[in-house]
Amino acid sequence: MSLFITFEGPDGSGKSTQISLTAQYLQNLGHNVLLTREPGGSRIGDQIRTVLHDVTNTEMDPRAEVLLYSASRAQLVAQVILPHLQAGGVVVCDRYADSTFAYQGFGRQLDFEALQLITAFATQALKPDITIYLDLEVEQGLQRKVSANSAGKGELNRMDRLAVDFHRRVRQGYLEMARAEPERWLVINACDTVDNVQQQIRQRLGMQLGIKSQAAG
Numbered sequence: 001m002s003l004f005i006t007f008e009g010p011d012g013s014g015k016s017t018q019i020s021l022t023a024q025y026l027q028n029l030g031h032n033v034l035l036t037r038e039p040g041g042s043r044i045g046d047q048i049r050t051v052l053h054d055v056t057n058t059e060m061d062p063r064a065e066v067l068l069y070s071a072s073r074a075q076l077v078a079q080v081i082l083p084h085l086q087a088g089g090v091v092v093c094d095r096y097a098d099s100t101f102a103y104q105g106f107g108r109q110l111d112f113e114a115l116q117l118i119t120a121f122a123t124q125a126l127k128p129d130i131t132i133y134l135d136l137e138v139e140q141g142l143q144r145k146v147s148a149n150s151a152g153k154g155e156l157n158r159m160d161r162l163a164v165d166f167h168r169r170v171r172q173g174y175l176e177m178a179r180a181e182p183e184r185w186l187v188i189n190a191c192d193t194v195d196n197v198q199q200q201i202r203q204r205l206g207m208q209l210g211i212k213s214q215a216a217g
């Protein structure tokens with residue numbers, strides 16, 4: 001049974017830990033799980049990721065930025081995600097199109113309709129079944145990321161260096177998108193313990209797997 005799960009959240013929200021716990025959990029249930037991430041996840045996508053994350057690329061135009069994220073996504077969907085879903089597998093993706101709406105739409109305030117058109121084209125209109133958003137106060141997220149970076153863990157990318165106001169708009173954007181589509185989104189307080197966050201994710205996945213297997217049977 002195919003299932004497409006995406007994780008979103010501000011930088012420093014504990015996303016990576018929850019993603020690997022979730023993938024492990026689904027694997028233990030016997031699903032064929034593919035773990036991937038954006039930008040990147042394919043050979044071409046990883047090359048695009050390097051350009052996007054290069055902190056010296058300060059002159060990058062926001063339109064070029066959105067097209068690069070979308071180019072990486074188009075490659076990932078066509079080469080990796082769709083074939084795995086078509087073979088009946090589960091895909092867990094670290095960020096997906098909602099990052100573009102949050103960062104380039106709400107954050108950079110690019111035209112939303114243009115972003116929707118570009119995204120539908122890049123993704124062949126593929127949408128996630130579930131999107132898990134790990135919500136964290138902006139200052140806390142940035143603080144966690146800066147401390148990790150000074151301890152030699154994790155990179156500070158071009159987006160991390162943007163103003164706090166930008167990250168506030170991104171967070172409000174995520175919350176607004178989640179409110180608009182509650183059947184797809186699960187919003188979790190990222191300050192909760194790792195175990196509690198994982199529990200909430202498993203509960204929601206259980207419901208979704210139940211719904212999907214009923215539909216298949």
Ligand code: TMP
Pocket residue numbers: 011038039069095096097099100101103104157159160
């Ligand atoms: P990460 O690897 O730490 O998740 O960093 C990816 C960064 O790229 C993060 O700051 C969010 C940003 N991003 C966008 O601005 N738009 C997008 O479409 C995607 C996928 C990521």
